[in-house]
Amino acid sequence: MKKLKSKRQIFHSEADFQFALAWEIQREYPEVEARLEYAYKIGDKLYHIDILVIHENQYIPIELKYKTLKKSVIFESEEFHLKNHGAQDLGKYDLLKDVVRVEKVLQDHNKFVDGHIIMLTNDPSYWKKDSKENTCCADFSIAADRVVTGSMKWxxxxxxxxxxxxxxxxxxxxxxxxxxYDFSKFDDKRNGQFRYLLIDVARKTLFFNTPKTE
Structure with a gap:
């Protein structure tokens, strides 16, 4: 992400962000293979992993979120017109659900060694603590420095x-x-700064039953 932000400070869409990050991973680590939208089946459920990094038969799944407030920017002569995604309660739920997804694939097979979840956004309501108490999505807060674990519900x-x-x-x-972490800043307005949340999931720190190896 540090390398990426020196080249790209804003993206048109989540797909644009996904491709740019995969390309940067491939450039930085030419010995690995970076796959987009990798399909992996556990039982009867199919998981689509945003980016799968493969190195010597070790797999690293990466899940991405790109949530924006409405913003128009010209960066290096290129126009960007971002949508207002809103529905922050659902965005927080979906981000945490991605953590669960990564935990499940790491649990399923020992070729999955580590995983990462990244949200990039210019919406401060994701990284700031909610000013209102007892909101419907209070359990799903992803505010800076919060510790999340165990069960969370509406x-x-x-x-x-x-x-x-x-x-x-x-x-x-x-x-x-x-x-x-700070990513980029275009102005001092509420939607003028981009920050990203990085969650690392280490397989060795998860407590689960003996994984499949076949």
Missing amino acids: AEHTGAGTMKNREQPIALMGTYNLKW
């Missing part, structure tokens, strides 16, 4: 429409101290 007063297709609690096997 508050009792959450409407069915809000959590549609996301009703299940989030259950993490590991414990993660959430650290945000």
